[in-house]
Amino acid sequence: MARIIQEHIAAHNEKFQRQVHQDYEALGWQLTRRGVDIDKVREQVAAFGVAIPSWGVGTGGTRFARFPGSGEPRHVFDKIEDCGVIQQLARATPTVSLHIPWDKCSDWSELRQAAAAQGLSFDAMNSNTFSDAKGQALSYKFGSLSHTDAATRAQAVEHNIECIEIGKKIGSKALTVWVGDGSNFPGQSHFRRAFDRYLDSSRQIYAALPGDWRMFLEHKIAEPAFYSTVIQDWGSSYLAATALGPQAQCLVDLGHHAPNVNIEMIVARLIAAGKLAGFHFNDSKYGDDDLDAGSVSPYRLFLVFNELVAAAHENVQGFQPAYMLDQSHNVTDPIESLMTSAAQVLRTYAQALLVDRAALDAAQEANDAMTASQLLKTAFQTDVTPLLQRVRQDAGGAVDPVACYRASGYRQQAAQERPAVQGGGGGIV
């Protein structure tokens, strides 16, 4: 299937040219007044990228139902195609994160080339020991890395090592490990022993890690296990990452916390401890809802980015987080959601860059809560839309990615070229 032709994008942008120019200039004046160089911010934003999870281009679902969209990708090559369109239009997602076994293919070199042809490379590898693959010898019904049965643990370890091997072939530099291990009943699991078994297994995976790789441990309060999970919060994640070694760090998925938890503070703690692996961005209202990033609580996302920009500003040692979207697109076209979410992430990053850090430091030092609060608000309230439009335009993307995409007929074409498959969708980490 052909990509969207670049002429289509150019024609789309043509219509906005004057508007973007004017708005960008007006924003520039405003920022100059605040002592901010808009072009410098623009360059930082242009350099920012967030990975797309390969499974994100398929329609998601819930335990109740999945309502597939049309033209869904049938295999990893289709997924790369969709990721290519996202990157082509929104210019914010230069990398893709694979999921094994969902993305297995017979020729990894071919895949790498297909990605490169779309201007894409590969981010962290994701293993899957929360469901049973077809033909798998031992079941993960009662756990994987922490299973009471040694053979099952060994199988799970081996699978993770296989993910590393695949990752080496496609240029990945990290392995993300999320396990569904846990329990549904008080008493079902011996908490301390299960954690020890998890550590034992993880150490074997860690040992197989190339020297320039990182291992990302992802915690989650619940689901699929509903009474306890082995890595239930950042505290357990930190214990495990510390036990494993310097290449192991803690991944923060915004939807994996208890209600009301202050996530930006967890981010700050992990930054200070040198253990922040990075993020799975999404939004949530009730639990691990996997809604589009910033769609429900954009200020919360901003407060996370405020910590990230502050850490970079202060040159915190070892600070090098990885960024990925991790959403379940149940009612939208996944391509539209991913482009919009990536833009939301960039918007939030840009806003966080606008915070007057010197003034904030002073207000914090003086316990002037009102001023400090308003300094963040001023940055957040700034409408950086023209800046984002410029970033996309400059890179050859579309001023309005969704409008441009809809006008392109890409989805309709995909629907024709990709006959629907039964049960083709996967779960959502």
Added chain:
Amino acid sequence: MARIIQEHIAAHNEKFQRQVHQDYEALGWQLTRRGVDIDKVREQVAAFGVAIPSWGVGTGGTRFARFPGSGEPRHVFDKIEDCGVIQQLARATPTVSLHIPWDKCSDWSELRQAAAAQGLSFDAMNSNTFSDAKGQALSYKFGSLSHTDAATRAQAVEHNIECIEIGKKIGSKALTVWVGDGSNFPGQSHFRRAFDRYLDSSRQIYAALPGDWRMFLEHKIAEPAFYSTVIQDWGSSYLAATALGPQAQCLVDLGHHAPNVNIEMIVARLIAAGKLAGFHFNDSKYGDDDLDAGSVSPYRLFLVFNELVAAAHENVQGFQPAYMLDQSHNVTDPIESLMTSAAQVLRTYAQALLVDRAALDAAQEANDAMTASQLLKTAFQTDVTPLLQRVRQDAGGAVDPVACYRASGYRQQAAQERPAVQGGGGGIV
């Protein structure tokens, strides 16, 4: 497939005979001292029944995976067989609640006879407009009873009326309506219009209700929709039930509330308003976890039953709740979970019957919080196990249903007689 032979149960009970007798007597003495006639309590408990949802005998799952058990029921007749065993051993679940279209069959009269042969009859009918049935004309991806499209709403109405028609044939007297309708994004749905459409559709279903039927409206805070749901809490459920008429009432599923919500108080409000339809029993730690009833918070279940027993004690007008288990058995044998949960419900009911209501009234009137609290605790702390054992024994059930079931080899036999089917499981309401 044959039921468990009654001789197997008799032999099982034989071993416990002396112990049950002794323990029952000891408990009787204790209760006598507290002014309670144990035999009267036993009779009340013996008369109590809780329905089994037909889908409960299959292994449940999450959006991440489903790990099937062995010998899973392939169709409604298999399910009835499993329900028969549950009732045979635990003697607490004389009714089954069907789910359409999952339980559709070609001969409802045959089904009714099959159930009767197991000593079972049918409870409320459950419709399904939260997933698309095979060959369905219009999709419920964006809602059913509240869909913006009139034709889709009509289809959903028609399906519910079909459920009533089936229910008439098998002796049901109620229709439970739970819809997944809602939204995943702020702005996606017009709250007031969606609610009005829901009411319009529901009125058509209500109109098709026989005069001696009830319509149960089930609310839920979230899932599958993750930003808003049309009937999100008991307040909206009450508004709808009131708009519909006296045959419409509000069903309380213990897992469908926001964190920290005082469910027993909601129960009290609905009782006072004459709008309590009944319950879907289960337990939860994080959300709609559908864990086994009372497995995580048995005292919360007790506090609900305390309201129920108080209402009966005070002869509140129109108080006639329906009881059903609604659980997802992901890591246990569903038959074991359902027997155990039914026993837990009976245990809790028995404990609530032990509350000294006159003393409680007096303590409440005097604002003696300590005494009032301890009166509930005294009832809850009473170990009514021998009473439950007697109830089962007297009715021909097993003293220890799980042990008796395991010894019977029923599951192994089922595994042989029921070859595994792909995707045979259904969702969990």
Added chain:
Amino acid sequence: MARIIQEHIAAHNEKFQRQVHQDYEALGWQLTRRGVDIDKVREQVAAFGVAIPSWGVGTGGTRFARFPGSGEPRHVFDKIEDCGVIQQLARATPTVSLHIPWDKCSDWSELRQAAAAQGLSFDAMNSNTFSDAKGQALSYKFGSLSHTDAATRAQAVEHNIECIEIGKKIGSKALTVWVGDGSNFPGQSHFRRAFDRYLDSSRQIYAALPGDWRMFLEHKIAEPAFYSTVIQDWGSSYLAATALGPQAQCLVDLGHHAPNVNIEMIVARLIAAGKLAGFHFNDSKYGDDDLDAGSVSPYRLFLVFNELVAAAHENVQGFQPAYMLDQSHNVTDPIESLMTSAAQVLRTYAQALLVDRAALDAAQEANDAMTASQLLKTAFQTDVTPLLQRVRQDAGGAVDPVACYRASGYRQQAAQERPAVQGGGGGIV
């Protein structure tokens, strides 16, 4: 004490004149492009007012401590003075809501004149039966309107009627009733009887209501009672308001809900039912935190205003909500917090006015969740700061109220003129 002299404000504004003009114009162009007339929006915003609770100008506290600020108001006349300054600078709070007995004075006519001199009038009256006033005959330790003791209930009823009487003298048109009644132990309170007693008492208050008054019922999930409260949620509030009659409506305090609850949906339900009394604005992260409105979750506030503007847009019958700030200022100068929060409320209202309702209707009808979501986001992301500055400037207020206030030396003067009193602060509803 003198008000801030208008010349001080004029001099302050002088510095911003060109900037405000430019920014307003730029925003105007942008809005014109979106089909919005900025002047029309400005007029609507200028006509919007939110009441200040008299207790809000004092420093708040927690059960652990209260750290008083300097120059705190000693009595209702001082409070009116502070409210006058807030209105003078921020021009968004033309009314004050009194709290009895905290604001009792010997000459209500004098108070009314003092307020009028500051351009202020009086909003809803607030009764207090959650704490014992000095010399009070019967204690509210175990409840007030729902107390088991008839005499205590009568005392609470009488107090509320006294509030109405005072309100009549100062031009109020509403009584807000919030009770702390509830329980701390399971069993302590008989839920149904307590609710009935509450209704009985409330009916007596309702009967004393002048024909052009409204009675606002305020629900709260918990605190000061920590196991149950009598009016725990909007469902109970609705039941009570309906039982009382058309003049009774349900007040929504943004911090009085269970975690994760979708408040804007509750607002929609109450609007549709003709029972929305109005709001107590504040923000919260963990519970009834009484943080400054929009300081933690500005988008949530926007989503509430989106419902309000939609209702006005659609001419929903009987839609006439009252607006009040209700915050606890523990670490800021209350005057600064109230000005900033009022501005935040106006900002949010302005943003909600920018939503393209026709396009939103169309997107909702078409189930185009992405477009609908982005239409709200576009409105929310608009930086309406220059519009707010113009509204204040036009009305004689300050472009930057906090900066102008700080430069005025008002607080320092207050500190000199108002010697600190012991325990002068009150609780926070």
Added chain:
Amino acid sequence: MARIIQEHIAAHNEKFQRQVHQDYEALGWQLTRRGVDIDKVREQVAAFGVAIPSWGVGTGGTRFARFPGSGEPRHVFDKIEDCGVIQQLARATPTVSLHIPWDKCSDWSELRQAAAAQGLSFDAMNSNTFSDAKGQALSYKFGSLSHTDAATRAQAVEHNIECIEIGKKIGSKALTVWVGDGSNFPGQSHFRRAFDRYLDSSRQIYAALPGDWRMFLEHKIAEPAFYSTVIQDWGSSYLAATALGPQAQCLVDLGHHAPNVNIEMIVARLIAAGKLAGFHFNDSKYGDDDLDAGSVSPYRLFLVFNELVAAAHENVQGFQPAYMLDQSHNVTDPIESLMTSAAQVLRTYAQALLVDRAALDAAQEANDAMTASQLLKTAFQTDVTPLLQRVRQDAGGAVDPVACYRASGYRQQAAQERPAVQGGGGGIV
């Protein structure tokens, strides 16, 4: 004031003698059948003690109001008197935990003797830097150990060292540090710097710790700060305790967590890490409600004790937790609540001792969730009342402490001897 005379207790017990004997025997038979030696369990329970916080004998309150009881203690000697009665009747609370400056007195040796006369000794010391003491030089309004101002931090450090000094005089061996430090607004506090300052200050306190003392760090998600707190969860507590050294450990207050959090799992993690300091027992439904231990969720308390008993059973190295009640008695007589809560703690400990650990190990190893779950339930459902009665009786306490206390007239006598003081109550940690 005289203690309750021992003859009063003896006469009280006399009435129960036969009943206790019978019930104990019946329970003994039942336990024997389960392979449990009731006398051995009784001895373990008899050896278990939980500390009373000195402030617990005063009536608690909320930010809205405090409704004092009669005969409230006026100073630490009165408090010791009340604690003496609690211990005399309930025989479960041999130690008292002081709070400075609330409990300051002029002669610590006299206090120690007064306590010894009641059979009491002293548990952990509690410092207070969450409120300003009278005459204190610098305010804690914006923090204490983490304050931006070095002098304020130094003052807070000094206060904690003073607490250690006092503790030495009265035989204490631990210092509990809970700070209210945090922020109410996003931006107000620099998370990483505040944490570093906290560590710096804490190191100075730690340095002053005698070699046989421990330092307990208490975390709390929120309140009094409502946006962020410095030690917000066990993860931060662990980081701090590890940074300080082996004498620093993490204290778990059951009410200081986010909603839904699995507390028993946190307990397991801290046990495994050798960092579990101990507990502040209470119960909660909505937040830090400080309700009576086990009054709302007795099974949750059991699950915590299940971890504790398992750790002891497995001889986990360094496992030596401290136990204290920490409740706010707003509607009950504090003496009654403390006796009842201590009994509840003992009841729960006894139940946890009844868990068949070998069978549980086997079920966990076999992933037999149903059996594992039921093994815990069987222990929890056991009515150990007669065992607790025997423990009290054997030690000279009352079979029914509350009834015996009420009959003694102690409170009435206290009301006469202790004239009410204004504002004598303190906050509740």
